[in-house]
Each structure stands twice: as structure tokens, then as C-alpha cells.
Amino acid sequence: MSSTGALIGVDTGTSEARRPDESPSRQGILHRFVRRPVAFASFVFVVGIIVVCAGARWFAPYPPLATDFSAILTGPSVQHLLGTDELGRDTLSRLLYGGQPMLLAMAEATAIAVSLGTALGILAGYKRGWADRILSGWGDLLLAMPVLVILIVVISVFPSSLYPTMLPLGVLLSAGPMRVVRSATLGVREELYIDAARVVGLSHRRVMTRHVLPRLWGPIVVQATLVSAVSLVTASGIAFLGFGINAPAPSWGSMVADAATQYQRQAWLLVPSGGIIALMVLALGLLGDGVADLVDERWIGSAVARVARRSRRVRSRSISGARRAAAPAGTPPGGDGSGLILSARDVSVGFGDGRSLVTVVDQVSFDLYQGRTLALVGESGCGKSMTARAILGVLPAGGRILDGSIRLGPTELIGASRAVLGSVRGRRIGFVGQEPHASLDPAQTIGSSLREVLRRYDRTLSRSGAKHKVLDHLARVRLEDPERVAGSFPHQLSGGMAQRVAIARALAGEPEILIADEPTTALDVTVQAEILALLRSLQMSTGVAILFITHDWGVVATLADDVVVMYAGQVVEQADAASAFDRPMHPYTEALLASDPHRAVAGQVLPTIGGAVPAPGSWPRGCRFAPRCRYASAECASEPIELVGPEQDRLSRCIHVDLLVSCT
């Protein structure tokens, strides 16, 4: 019966993970609530049932105990909408009266569970330390109790009333709300203004009741609906077992038990009695679910809606002015075009569908050459990583390639079949990500993860052969003691070691291209240098082409042959590395270089680029960098700017190149 109890505190959605936000606008929430038909209908149903049961005296067509021996076990009829039982008592009336003890018991257990759980949860989350540890242990203890067995003990003492039993039930069920409130409190607690309140000298109790509690109403309401659902099922189960209700007084649970004795003669009786319990529990569950969504929506929904609205505008505009930039200069910085391995043309990547489509990569083109390194440079959020992942066709959920072409030799990768992509990934193009630990399966040893890819790339490889090759590959990325590393789990390795492992895995298939997505950003400076040196020497020995994504000009200087600078989803400049450093031809490149800490002049303030990269979906119509650009003029903002080649082997998306070049 109380198997549903297991849901509490465990599977209540994401509400507990998120932090409540600033000011809850109650009106807006009510408005959104009404627009959720399922949750709203559930709410109306629950309130309706509570009202008609509470007012059974007025709403019920018959007294609950009135017998009518001329109409026994009739089934639904005009006189008795839900039929009659074996004594001719009206089922509808008994259902309304029978709801009273059930709903009262439910309210009692819920009130106890929610108030106790909230109080202890706030205490644990706010005080932390030993209070938290003790209370968490207490919560674990409660969750481990067989609820009904405990209740049976209480029932044996108070067999004729439901209400004493609801007290321990409430205490047992408080574990769920306690957990959820605790983690929500932890989140709220981190926020500055709570600290501010403390500094001002408010007492702990005051901070908790005045500042923390009001922010937790969302998760608490969700928990309250779940606890009510469970207590209702439990209370009706107790009544079903024949406890807590004194016959002939009706209750939903005992009506199911009564119906069970009659179902050979009139099976219908089972329907209303059990049905009302199921519907009520269902409505409470759906209501809780709806509130949980609503609470989540308050934290993320408004932002999503805003982006969607904006992107709709942008999209319609970009379609109306469908001026595709001319294909980028066919003369890549490599020179004669030999050694070309991969060629990306007009690649666009977007998230969402139809009207909520947001473009994050906008017609990006570049080429990769054997033995050369192309650095893709730009601030966070300019679409570098999405471009890199688009090559392998592995985008985050919701993302897809909208347009363009990516050719690996004769093979078109965009729209390629799973089999083609499977033969390219790892075998022809390797990938190293930013967070070495996050990119490795935490439950797998390093040896096992390398063996797995090696045997995938070479199906003839034997188990023992793979074992040897694993050690070779680990040695190749200059890991000391490969045997020990092979037997380790990712969490046992340092960041630098884990990144070496990730590089070993990326190169295990002897690919022609290595995509490295900020592989040194998460590492210490000394380790960064080692990883860069490693990549360089691996490139020398294997001739692999590297697409290196970075925002660090120091890295570009060390490693890159060619540079593509991206801003707000677009390529804004393309050059060989030396020229990009000497004579940038886009104000963004220039600004990036100026703000590079490696080039800082002692005693002078390091310049920064004012403002931030505009979010996808809110890109300006004209030059996307114009709002932050010191060369910007009125014409910059009026029309989209084309990517043009002001010089041999150079591309720039700026109409003020001349001005820029003359200034530097």
C-alpha cells in the first residue's frame, strides 16, 4: 500500500537541485498555473472532492447509514447514481461521508510530515555541520523503516481510531520533505543576502523563519502533495484491513473491503470505492508534478521564453534578407591546396525547432591540412565548441546542424549515416575535450576504456594484444608507470594525467585529425605547457592535423599555424598565425590580442573588451561586434557584414580594415 511512499524525497524532479530565485511574482505564477490544464484540473478535482466530502451533510442525497432493502446491490441508477451496497445503502452518499475520515487522516499526517520535515530540513541545511549529519542519519533511518509494520504496532494499541496512527505516519513521512528542504536551504544559504542578514545582526531563528522559509514554498508544496497522496493510500489501506473505522460508519478503504465480500454478486461496487482513492491519489500526484514544473519554470522558463522570442525575430529577419555570404576564399592559408584533409563550408548549427530555433553557429568555413594546426579562437559562447562537435556530429541534446557541408576527403559528414560516422569517429578524427575527468566514464578503469576503443577500431585485436597496446599508448603520451595508470579509475588521476589518458584515447585509432577543445583550460599552468609540448611532438611524429579550440593567445603562439577567429557564431577573421599576431585585420582580433595577459606591459592596466558576447538569438543585425568596437560607425550596424579577403590568404568581416591597419 505505501509502496508509493518510496517516491517521496527521491523522485521529486529537479526542484530540489535548483536555487529559488529572487522575487516570486505570485500573480504570474497563478496565471501560469491556470495555463497548465492537467495540474489545474487536478487542483480543481482535489479541492472539489474535499469540499463535497466536508459538506457531505448537504451534498449527499441520503444519510450514510440509511438502508433500503428494496434496492440492494443495484448498480448505478437514477435514484442511486453510484448504486447501492448489500444493505441498500447509497454508495455515493457513503463515498462522500466516507471521505471525511480519510481526508482528515491525510491532512493530519501531511501537516505533521511537512511541518516537521520543513523545520528539520531548514535546521540541517542552515546549520550544517554536526546538526546536518545527525539529521541526515535520522532521515536515512526513517526511510529504512517498514512503515506499515510500525503502524500496525500503533494500531494494536488504538484499534478503533485512525488518527493516533497518523502521528507516527507523519513522522515517518517527514524524511522526504526534510531532504528536499535541506538541499533547497543549502542553496538559498549560499546566497549573499542571507550573509548580509547575519552581518546586520539578525538571530539565526529570525534568518531562518523570515528569510529562508519564504523562499522554499515551491519544493514544500510539491512535497506536501506527495505526502498527502501517500498518507491517503496508507489511511485507506488501514481502513481496508479493518482498523481505525468503526463499522457501519463508511470510509473509502473499508468500502473496498466491503465490496470485496460482494464482488461475486455485484462487481460494480469495487469501482467507486477504489476508484475515488485512485483518482484522488492521481490528482495529488499530477498536481505535485505540475507545481514542480511550475517552480522549475520560474527559474529557467522565463529566460528560455525570452531567447525564443528574440530568436523568432532574428530568424524572420535573416530569412527575409537571405544574403548568404559568398563562399570563403578558395585559397586557404595552406598555400597550394595539397594536404587538404577536411573542408568545412557554411556550417550552421542551431538549437530548438521551428519558431524557437536559435542559431549558435552561423555559416562557418575553414580547412584542415595534414601536419598543420588550426586554432579556432574566440571568447566563451561564440560557437567554437559547437563548430568542433558538429564535425563529429555529436551535439548536445536539442542541437542539430542546419546547413553546410563538411567533407573529409570524398566523404560528406553532414547527414552521413550512422555507419559512416561510426567509421570516422575515433578512427579518422579523434577528440579531446576540456574537462579530462568529465570525459572519462567514472566507473571504468583507464585500461578498460582504452581496450574498449582499441578493440572497436581493430576487431582482430585479441584481449592480450589489446592489453599490450594499451600500455604502448599510455607510454606514448608519456605517462609514467602505465601499468598503474591502466589499473586506475579516473578519479584517482590528476587532471594532467587524465588529459594525457584522454589524448591517448583520442589517438588510439591513429586518426588523421585531432580536435582539441580547450584541452588545457582546466589544467594548471605547468601542466598546460606539458600537454602542449606533448601535442606538438605527437603531431611531429604522426603528422596529424589539429583543430585547436582556445581563447588563449599564448597557446595560439605556441601551437598554431593558422588562426580562425570567431565572434557570435561567425568567422570574423582568418589568417596564418604570424600575420594575425602582427597585423590583425578585425577589431575583435585586435581587441583580443590587446587584452591577452601574455602581452601585458608591466605597470600598465591590462585592457579589456567592454561588454559581453551577445547571446545566440540576440545578435545584432549588422556587425555583431559593432556595439563593443572602437572603430564602429553608423554603417556597421545597418547591414550584415560580408567576410571578404582584403589581402592574399586573409579574410576579414570588417568594413574598416583600412582604418584598422593604418592605426596599428
Add this chain to the structure above:
Amino acid sequence: MLAFVLRRIAISIPLFFLVTVFTFVTVAFIPGDPAVRILGAGHTLAVYHAFDLKLGLEEPVFVQYWHWLDGLFHGSLGRSLFTSESVTTELSQRVWVTVSLVIGASIVSLVVGVALGLGSALSRGPVARTLDGVSWLGFAVPNFWLGLILVEFLVLKAHLLPASGYVPLSQSPAGWAQSLVLPVLTLSAAGATGVAKQTRNAMTEMMNREFVASLRMAGLSERSIVIRHALRNAAMPIVTMAGLFFIAMLSGTIVVEQVFVLPGLGGLAVQAATDHDLPVIEGVVVYFTFVVIAVNLLIDLSYAWLNPRVRVGS
């Protein structure tokens, strides 16, 4: 690893004492004199007194609890006030009915739940929505009602299975299995849907993790990513959920055994509660608590097996 296990065992000790002390203290509140209830009215005071003395009911609660603990360590839980039979004998006969019911229901919940959850995590759209609907039903339908409805349709209407009653395994294995089908189905409905939901959530989260993207970019097959990597890492929350449902199912057996007239611990608990038969109630509590502790321990061990961080430390 050993330290981990010992720590977990240490946690189960307070659980055991909390439950048994609670039982004793609560039972001490039973209004009226148990002797009067058991012997009936009309005896002399001396008779009642002798009875109290014999059962130790005169002593303070904590002394009674001490005697009871002492007996427990010597393998005795006292005798039923009504049948005078040894509580351990009575419980041992019934515990297997309950345990086979709960284990059966757990296996069904896990297998069906994980399969459904996987299916819905990997396929979007109608399958996921159907599963949502089904899992709400599993959440909402009280199991005593579900049991009655299954009996109505599968037994009385379709005559697919015998109605109720229990056939011991020693008497007829096939009959035993048949007599457990409906109770297991009834008991596992909520668990299966709960596990399915949890599986779906955990898998959806895992499939969005960076290491899954990395494995994809390394060219591994989708099937091996799902089964060997994502599911393996999603297993912990799934096992946690299954464990909670296992404990909830122990409660559920009390009701389900009533519906299907099975001679398990649950029926005994209900009978003892009606009769105020203290030693039996306490015995039932001890048995259930031991099963809960054992299951919690198994779950913790499975954590260690599933999560290398628990096993080898950092």
C-alpha cells in the same frame, strides 16, 4: 572496503533499537489489562495476577525490554499469548511466504522497470508519454484494490489462475508458483513504474553527460554506450529506488497477503494487532526489521560494486 561495510553495519544497530524500543513503549500504552483480555472476565484477581507474573507484565517496560532482548540473544522471542506457541516457530513458518513474495516482486519491478525506463529514455515522444501515464497509474492505484481487480478479471472472469490461497513449495512447485503470480503482480505494480521513472530520469541525465558525448566521438556503438556506460553509471539511483520500493513492498505484503489469503507474516501481524498479542507483534517487528537491515546492507554493498569511488577511495 571493509571499513565501509562495518560503518554501514554500525548504522543498522540504531535502526534495530529504535524500532524495537518504539514497539515496547507503544505497546506499554495499551489500555486495559492484557490478562483480563486474554483470560476473559470473571476470574479472581489472584488468577489475573498470577498470569501477569508468569508473563512478566508487572515489571516496568524497560525491564520487560531487557528480558526480551536477553531472550532474543538466546534465540527466543517468547510465546504467543493466545496460542502459546513459540513466536519464532510461528514466524519461521510464515516468513518464507512473505520473503518469496517480496523477492519475486522486487525482481519483477527491477526487470520490468529498467526495461520500460530504458525504452522511454531512449525514445522520445509517444513511448515516453505512454510510460508517464502508466507510471502515474502505478503510483495512484492502491494495491489492495489492484489485487481485487486482478482477481475479478483474471480469476473470476477469465479463469486463468487459481483465486487465492497458498500452495507450499514442497507440496507442488507449479502450484506454488501459480499461487504467487497475482500477489507478485499486485505488489510489483507500483515498484515497476517507480523504477521505470527513476531509470528514465537517471538515463536521460547520463546520456547528456560529457563522457557519453566523448564515447560517441570516440566511435563506440550506441548500444555499448547505453548498456556498458550510461546504464552502469545510472545504476546507483536505480538501485536506491529499488531498495526503497523493497522496503515499501514489505509493508505492502501486509495488505496483499490479506487480499490473497496468504499465510505470511503480514496476516500474522494483522491478527496479532487485533488480539493485542504483544510477543507476536514484537516478533513480527523484529523479523521485518532484520529483513530491512539485510536489504539496506545489500544495497550499500551494491553501491560499492557499482561505484569505484566508494570501493577504492581517492
